[in-house]
Amino acid sequence: MEEWKLGNETDDANMVIDQKLRQYFDGRIVRKDLTKSIKEGANVPVYVLEFLLGQYCSSDDDEVIEKGVQNVKRILSDNFVRPDESQKVLSLLRERGSFTVIDRLTVKLNIKYDRYEADFSNLGIKNIPIAAEYVSQYDRLLCGGIWCIVQLDYEFCEEDKHNSPIQIRKVTPIQMPHIDLAEIKQGRKHFTKDEWITILLRSTGMEADKFTEREKWLLLARMLPLVENNFNLCELGPRSTGKSHLFKEISPNSILVSGGQTTVANLFYNMGTKTVGLVGLWDCVAFDEVAGITFKDKDGVQIMKDYMASGSFARGKEEKAASASMAFVGNINQSVDVLLKTSHLFEPFPDAMAYDTAFLDRMHCYVPGWEIPKYRPDFFTNDYGFITDYLAEFMREMRKEPWGDACDRYFRFGSNLNQRDTIAVRKMVSGFTKLLYPDGEFSRNDMEEILTYALEMRRRVKEQLKKIGGMEFYDVNFSYIDNETFEERFVSVPEQGGGKLIPEGMANPGTVYTISRAKSGMVGVYRLETQMLPGNGKFERTGLGSDREAKEATNTAFNYLKANGGGISRSISTTQKDYIINYQDLNGIGMTKSLALPTVIAIASAALNKPTLSSLAVLGEISISGAITKVDELANVLQVCLDSGAKKILLPITSAADLGTVPPDLMGAFSIIFYTSAQEAVFKALGVE
Structure with missing residues (x-):
């Protein structure tokens, strides 16, 4: 009887969330079970797929949804360009005289001819003239590009061989062409904190009801590098806990570096081509399997340390700045208790990093991946969440707003936090606040909750530094002081033996x-x-x-x-x-x-x-x-x-x-x-x- 009652309450709560989402975010949401069913058979980015589903399947009527799903499948089948079929599509375009494609468009201004030109990612064609109205309307075309449905015409002119016979007739974005932050901030006011956390997690594909309160916060912590500039996160834990899922599948603004081996030129700056590497192109660079991270260059770790501390790096005669965050994810192959007794929690890193206290001290946050349960099929939601691209653009826009001082209204830090600790905790406070309270409305208890998690995540880093570096890192008793009562509260890390x-x-x-x-x-x-x-x-x-x-x-x-x-x-x-x-x-x-x-x-x-x-x-x-x-x-x-x-x-x-x-x-x-x-x-x- 008790279980039935609990199930009913959960269903009612879900209905309330769904109703509010349809009321305040219509056209921005999608049922995640539809994403799963189509994604399994179509190698198309999730954010493209969900945008189409949001357009065609935004309804409660099963018949409308079924019809919408068929439409989306047909559009993908007929128009999505696979790179290996680019010549076949170009041939069809030539034979028919017009053709509609789904591809990623990136636009640049050609100053020599005073015109905008588009490059097609999968189709492989470049420098196709595009009308200025599209660029002013969809500014993301200039900032890394967006996926679009593009109607193309083909007309070859013998007299004008220098210009491309391909012309763009119409461009319809199938990612968010721009985002209205005021809409999200206003919409947030209609949800409770718990409802908003549920929506955020469902938007990443996870079913919030399957996780404990603490596990939800740990999953939210994974989003911090996407909402905060120059944020360094580490998460080590067992396999199959979804450590790299967010960076690979959910956000179009992050890149997952698999395999580990990289170069300074690829990551930071190529001296030959004079171009900035991955940190200049993405909001977050995530390293999968940290145990395999190696640099072909001897100075790779040193340049990475410089960048992680300051957001800039020197190459040749120039100093370059970038805002990309860094996430390091990997596996722990033994129990945490054993690791703490025999070594430290950074041990899976390669030796060049695992015992370099200067490198590890630059980690702002250590998410305890061993506390997140292994993913099961029922952990993935079938309910409504934000279209992935809408969530990603919300996080990207919020990167521009610094909220690190949000906690100063109610609390100040204890004496054990040095400058690096303070910077790290402020970045986490800023990130969590932007995710949960983008409208800036939060209470003392809300901020205390955020501050407690932020201090714990940084203290975990400091505890390991103390194990490795000894006397230099002995100030680990992190605390915060209430501005009104002057009461000091200490924050512990669970694996170190509780709050005593x-x-x-x-x-x-x-x-x-x-x-x-x-x-x-x-x-x-x-x-x-x-x-x-x-x-x-x-x-x-x-x-x-x-x-x-x-x-x-x-x-x-x-x-x-x-x-x-x-x-x-x-x-x-x-x-x-x-x-x-x-x-x-x-x-x-x-x-x-x-x-x-x-x-x-x-x-x-x-x-x-x-x-x-x-x-x-x-x-x-x-x-x-x-x-x-x-x-x-x-x-x-x-x-x-x-x-x-x-x-x-x-x-x-x-x-x-x-x-x-x-x-x-x-x-x-x-x-x-x-x-x-x-x-x-x-x-x-x-x-x-």
């Missing part, structure tokens, strides 16, 4: 979480991450700024190890190793001075290459002589431990007397491990009996 500041699972050796009071009086969570290198006993600290008391506490820890490290383990050397520790204030409340004991444990963990216990919070402090000090306001500190995700507490025995002040349900949330000395604290933190 202290994640589940084993941390890397040298990583320690401690909870203590900052100078401001607030209790906060602090993370120490340690690197050990061959050296002569240097101790470097980052993240402390000019905090004198915090530095003194870390000096206390290093001096303690100099005197007592051998008693813990001979592997702890303060003369033949260098240590670098990054201290992070995860709550943004200011640094604590209680860092001596956590620093001792962090250095010991790195030196022994042994991680601390999972979900462990270190409490307490040691003095310069090694004496342990108890935790003040233990109940408050333990509450912060619970909120932060800690499950085990390393506690000084001197605090045992204060456990009576802690509520029983709070006490029951932890495994408490007592220690009586700094040495014992190290052993117990590392799980050494």
Whole structure:
């Protein structure tokens, strides 16, 4: 009964969407099941096919639709020019004196003769004069060309052999000749956010009802390179999840580079012909199977890095600019859990890119392709959506509008975002806003939703950079701050262990979480991450700024190890190793001075290459002589431990007397491990009996 009710509600919702689409976007929509049925038997671009269907099959009457489908099939059969049949069509044109073709027309101005001339893509004929009225009416003819139904005449004149005998009598575009953005912006006002997402996804051929809310957002993220200039996206995941579908089938403004091997001349600039490559001709250049990307030129990756960062590149004496976005899609051949434990999420890239942090840092967005289910036949919609070309032109026109500051009305970014992070997040905010709210009408909650996804997609890039590049990329705790309440909210990536500041699972050796009071009086969570290198006993600290008391506490820890490290383990050397520790204030409340004991444990963990216990919070402090000090306001500190995700507490025995002040349900949330000395604290933190 419940299933029947749910099915009825879905049907009703679909009827409402269909009615609104016919009311506000008549002639701009098509039933996607018709596209599927004809596409399977006709090798014609989807956007051409859907335009014809939109013209002939825009009705609820099955009889009208059937008649329209037959018309479309007949038109394609009689008039669509296949490149291998171009001579046959030209022969028919000559014999009959006139013929109608469907072909892609590109027009250029011949300044020498002061006339416009058309080139036919499949027919293979060039420089055919075309009336200026068509060019002014359909400006896309000059900008990469459009598919048209063209009525041609053939008249050979013996006296005028220099001019072509082929003349254009009439041109009827079968792509959108131009688009009225005001129409879309006005039409959007009549739909809810969920209805609009459904329409966008159905327009790409997908049935939105088959996906979860999060999966819908991930599918929308694939559209960002088409709606945003100079946007760099990466998506790696299992096979058959439709990673390249959008770039190959849906948009006439993107190109999919298959096979991987390319050249600087093909992609960026040909020095011989002095022409700009793919990045100057398309809105998006997508690379299929990233594992196979290779450049024949040695400087290929370097030029790509330059372009991805600035939207320009230098070749010879000139610097060229272009607006094409770049999408990198490929397969992950093992589970994400295994990949995260053994390597990093960029590992499928070729070595020249996979370990080049400068290249990877230019990725604005990493879509977790492993979260999108493998496509099944019922994932493809049979309902109404926008004609593909209408959707593509909407996205293309929206590229001209920068909306990156849309979030500033309600929120600002946390301190962990550097300039590259900010640019990346703003580009995603701009892209999502243009897709979902092209009319500019959105609420605080709408923007918070967009901002959360944008921060997550960029943080995924930063987390992998931290794995590869170490200390340089340690600021990964992305957050946003509400302009009204000043509340800071942190955004996590699901595969890193949820939204808690202290994640589940084993941390890397040298990583320690401690909870203590900052100078401001607030209790906060602090993370120490340690690197050990061959050296002569240097101790470097980052993240402390000019905090004198915090530095003194870390000096206390290093001096303690100099005197007592051998008693813990001979592997702890303060003369033949260098240590670098990054201290992070995860709550943004200011640094604590209680860092001596956590620093001792962090250095010991790195030196022994042994991680601390999972979900462990270190409490307490040691003095310069090694004496342990108890935790003040233990109940408050333990509450912060619970909120932060800690499950085990390393506690000084001197605090045992204060456990009576802690509520029983709070006490029951932890495994408490007592220690009586700094040495014992190290052993117990590392799980050494």
